[in-house]
Amino acid sequence: MTENSKPQKSRITFISRAAPYGQNKANLCLDMALASAVFEQDVNYIFFGDGVYQILKGQDGSAIESKTLGNALETLELYGIEKIYADRQSLEERDISEPELLPGMQIVDSDSIAKMIESSDTVFNL
Amino acid sequence: MTCLHTISKSPDTQLLESCLKIIASGDAILFIEDGSYYANSARKLEAIDKTCKIYGLREDMLARAILTRAADSVELIDTARFVKLCCDHDKIVSWF
Numbered sequence: 001m002t003e004n005s006k007p008q009k010s011r012i013t014f015i016s017r018a019a020p021y022g023q024n025k026a027n028l029c030l031d032m033a034l035a036s037a038v039f040e041q042d043v044n045y046i047f048f049g050d051g052v053y054q055i056l057k058g059q060d061g062s063a064i065e066s067k068t069l070g071n072a073l074e075t076l077e078l079y080g081i082e083k084i085y086a087d088r089q090s091l092e093e094r095d096i097s098e099p100e101l102l103p104g105m106q107i108v109d110s111d112s113i114a115k116m117i118e119s120s121d122t123v124f125n126l
Numbered sequence: 127m128t129c130l131h132t133i134s135k136s137p138d139t140q141l142l143e144s145c146l147k148i149i150a151s152g153d154a155i156l157f158i159e160d161g162s163y164y165a166n167s168a169r170k171l172e173a174i175d176k177t178c179k180i181y182g183l184r185e186d187m188l189a190r191a192i193l194t195r196a197a198d199s200v201e202l203i204d205t206a207r208f209v210k211l212c213c214d215h216d217k218i219v220s221w222f
Contacts, residue, residue, distance in 0.1 A: 019136050019160050019163060019190070020190065021159070021160070021186075021189055021190060022134075022135065022136070022159050022160030023160075049138065050136050050138055050160075050163070053136075053163065053190065056190070056191040056192075057191060058191040058194070059189060059190060059191045060188055060189055060191075061189050062189075063184075063185040063186075063188040063189040064185050064186060064189045066189065068189075070191075094163075094166060094167070095166065095167070095195075
């Protein structure tokens with residue numbers, strides 16, 4: 001058996017469930033995903049529950065002297081994370097429709113999310 | 127005697143539901159921080175007694191892109207008015 005010197009590529013799914021600004025969970029989850037992407041891991045990023053509030057268009061963190069999280073999310077694509085999803089039911093419960101979301105989000109059902117979790121090596125749920 | 131109830135976490139926490147169990151008529155409710163998201167769920171606000179005024183802090187809603195989605199029953203206020211509300215009520219009860 002030979003030693004494999006290449007770093008192993010694993011599939012990592014991040015489930016971001018926190019609303020932006022009130023606590024730093026949303027930022028922490030994003031930081032972890034970006035770090036994973038830098039190491040060329042295969043990343044899924046899912047907005048679930050209150051997490052869907054992170055992807056509402058028209059946020060303005062300057063009103064409360066914070067960074068606007070919506071802008072930070074645009075870095076996901078810069079770091080090569082293209083599999084970005086939002087849970088349909090979470091959006092419906094909050095009366096949020098697709099045109100109100102930042103671009104690049106794929107709306108998926110809970111079944112698909114369950115499958116993503118199943119096919120992942122690691123899941124971060126924050 | 128009136129109380130100002132401030133709610134500062136999202137509806138997932140059920141804070142409003144707890145608050146409504148013990149609120150007195152004539153009290154006021156103010157949504158701040160992540161509590162702002164309550165303004166996005168008009169249905170939950172219907173359970174509030176009509177004698178209770180409902181306020182939302184404009185800055186917190188603006189940051190969260192909730193300002194334009196706020197229910198009509200929520201009166202939007204600035205921080206100066208927040209301070210005035212604190213003075214106008216005998217007590218402040220924080221829900222967090």
